[in-house]
Every structure is written in C-alpha cells, then in structure tokens.
Amino acid sequence: MHPGRALLVALAALLLAAAPALASERHPTQGEMEGEIICPTCHTTLDQSDSPIAQRMKAFIARRIAAGDTRTQIENKLIATFGESVVARPSTHGFDLLAWLLPLAGILAGAVVLGVAAWGWTRRRPPPSAGGPPLDPELERRVDEELARFES
Amino acid sequence: MKVVRVGGQALAVALVAGLLALLIWKVAHQVGNATIASEVHKGKDPAAPTFDLPRLGGGTMASSSLLGKAQVVNFWASWCVPCRDEAPLLQHASQRYARQLVVLGIDHQDFAGDARGFVHHYRVTYPTVVDKNDKLYTKYGLTGVPETFCTDRSGRVVAHVPGAVTRDTLNRCIQDALSS
Numbered sequence: 001m002h003p004g005r006a007l008l009v010a011l012a013a014l015l016l017a018a019a020p021a022l023a024s025e026r027h028p029t030q031g032e033m034e035g036e037i038i039c040p041t042c043h044t045t046l047d048q049s050d051s052p053i054a055q056r057m058k059a060f061i062a063r064r065i066a067a068g069d070t071r072t073q074i075e076n077k078l079i080a081t082f083g084e085s086v087v088a089r090p091s092t093h094g095f096d097l098l099a100w101l102l103p104l105a106g107i108l109a110g111a112v113v114l115g116v117a118a119w120g121w122t123r124r125r126p127p128p129s130a131g132g133p134p135l136d137p138e139l140e141r142r143v144d145e146e147l148a149r150f151e152s
Numbered sequence: 153m154k155v156v157r158v159g160g161q162a163l164a165v166a167l168v169a170g171l172l173a174l175l176i177w178k179v180a181h182q183v184g185n186a187t188i189a190s191e192v193h194k195g196k197d198p199a200a201p202t203f204d205l206p207r208l209g210g211g212t213m214a215s216s217s218l219l220g221k222a223q224v225v226n227f228w229a230s231w232c233v234p235c236r237d238e239a240p241l242l243q244h245a246s247q248r249y250a251r252q253l254v255v256l257g258i259d260h261q262d263f264a265g266d267a268r269g270f271v272h273h274y275r276v277t278y279p280t281v282v283d284k285n286d287k288l289y290t291k292y293g294l295t296g297v298p299e300t301f302c303t304d305r306s307g308r309v310v311a312h313v314p315g316a317v318t319r320d321t322l323n324r325c326i327q328d329a330l331s332s
Binding site for chain 2: 040041051052053055056060081082083084095098102109113116120
C-alpha cells in the first residue's frame with residue numbers, strides 16, 4: 001500500500017474510534033455516568049447502589065445531563081462536593097499515579113523481554129546444512145538395493 | 153544469554169520486592185494514625201483536630217474561633233435518616249446550653265443545596281461547616297453518620313456517641329464535656 005494511503009486509513013480508523021468517545025463526553029448517558037461514579041458511603045458504583053446518597057447523586061446526574069453538561073463538567077461538580085474518590089478511576093497524582101504508570105511499565109518491560117528473547121532464539125538457531133550428516137555405508141547400500149528393487 | 157536470563161530474573165525479583173514494599177508502605181500509612189474515636193474508647197482524652205473549613209451558609213470557620221469553649225461536634229448529612237431524628241435534640245441543646253458550649257455541625261458527603269434545605273427544614277441555628285475531602289471524618293475515625301463527639305473547654309475530646317444521639321446520650325455527652 002502507498003504510504004500516504006496507509007496514513008489516511010490509519011487516520012480514518014483513529015477518527016472512527018474517537019467519535020463514540022467524543023459523543024460520550026459531550027452527551028453522556030445516565031447509565032454511563034452511574035457506571036463511572038462511586039457512591040461515597042457504600043464504595044460501589046452508583047448503578048450497584050440504592051443508598052440514600054446514591055439516589056441523590058443519580059438525581060443530580062439526571063438534572064445535569066438534562067441541563068446539557070458534559071461528562072467532565074458533571075464529574076468535576078461531583079468531585080468538588082465528594083472528593084476525587086467519587087470517580088471510579090485512580091487520580092493522576094500522588095500514590096494513585098502508580099495505577100497508571102505500572103501497567104505502562106509492565107507493557108514496556110514485557111516488550112523488552114520479548115524482544116530480547118526473540119533476539120536470543122534467532123541467534124541460537126543452527127545454520128541449515130546442505131546435505132545433512134553422511135549416511136552409514138551399510139545403510140546407504142541397503143537403501144540403494146531397495147531403490148533398485150523398487151525400480152525394477 | 154546467561155547474563156540476559158540472570159538480569160531478567162533479578163529485574164523480576166526487584167519488581168516484586170518493590171511492589172511488596174509499596175503495599176506495606178500504603179497499608180502502614182493507612183492504619184498508622186490512631187483516630188479520635190479509638191482514643192476516646194481507650195479512655196484517653198485526645199486533642200480535637202484543628203480545622204479551617206467553609207461554612208454551609210458561606211464564609212469559613214476555623215477551630216481557633218472556638219478556643220476555650222466546650223463543644224458538641226455532630227457529623228451529619230441531609231440524606232441520613234437518623235440525622236433527622238437527632239437534629240431537633242441538638243438544636244434544643246444548642247439553645248439550652250448556649251452560654252456554656254457550642255454545638256458544631258459537620259456536614260459530610262452532601263450536596264450543598266440539600267444540606268441547606270435540611271438546616272432550613274429543622275431550623276438549625278448552630279454553625280455548620282462542610283467537611284471537604286473527609287478530612288475531619290477521617291481524623292475522628294467515623295464509620296458513618298451520624299456520630300457525635302463532645303470536647304471540654306481545653307479542647308480535649310472526652311465523649312463519643314456513635315449513631316444518632318438520644319436525649320440521654322446527648323445529656324451524658326454534654327455533662328462529660330462540662331464537668332471535665
């Protein structure tokens with residue numbers, strides 16, 4: 001494929017993948033938000049909680065969605081009231097940053113290990129020989145005899 | 153190849169050891185500090201935590217403004233059903249003991265509008281601060297709301313009532329605070 005065309009295809013794929021995320025950011029659904037927000041008293045996501053505060057939070061989210069707020073705006077309002085732990089993902093600072101960095105470090109370390117191992121495997125493979133080891137003379141004689149008998 | 157293998161093994165061991173150390177540090181960090189509630193239940197009189205928090209009605213309030221006064225510190229939330237039962241008792245106590253102590257409400261995990269509605273509905277006139285990021289909740293070592301602590305004039309926490317106060321438990325808490 002032409003490099004320019006390949007780049008266009010990759011760009012189109014990226015846009016296709018980004019479109020739902022963008023729509024979800026601009027117009028989040030109640031179900032999406034309830035699956036991402038943690039009930040501060042029962043420590044489960046809102047969709048799994050029916051506690052009084054969870055019900056209040058669900059009502060708040062419904063009002064904010066109706067008012068046209070984006071996902072980030074709703075999350076920020078909830079964080080301002082209940083703190084960072086209200087969002088069901090680790091924060092990007094302090095100890096919680098490790099939750100983001102460790103998987104990336106693991107993937108990188110895995111790639112390095114795999115690369116090194118693959119390099120070692122390719123280097124250890126013996127060079128292919130042209131004719132292989134010479135046959136035992138007795139065995140060679142018997143093979144010749146069998147072939148001659150087969151051909152006759 | 154042997155060097156690579158040994159290096160890989162050393163890296164794996166170092167990684168596991170590092171993660172283990174992080175886990176131990178985190179656990180030790182979380183349980184390292186004794187809470188006010190646990191200290192009171194051991195019979196000690198720990199110093200009440202200091203604070204500087206937003207007031208529900210606007211502005212801020214610092215613990216330094218309460219120096220020299222006995223206090224009834226009540227953690228509550230508008231969505232908390234037992235809090236509705238105890239609010240009239242606390243309001244009555246705040247008026248009855250107005251010259252001797254301060255009742256302080258600490259609103260926890262709540263929408264400001266809901267909290268203001270609660271205060272208006274139960275005609276609460278004593279000051280209420282908003283416990284941003286659960287700082288006081290954590291320091292006091294609560295397990296839920298409502299819970300109430302009483303401090304004496306020197307700022308020592310002398311009594312703890314887990315759950316909603318009743319007339320009796322609130323009176324006992326106040327007497328502990330005033331008699332210390």
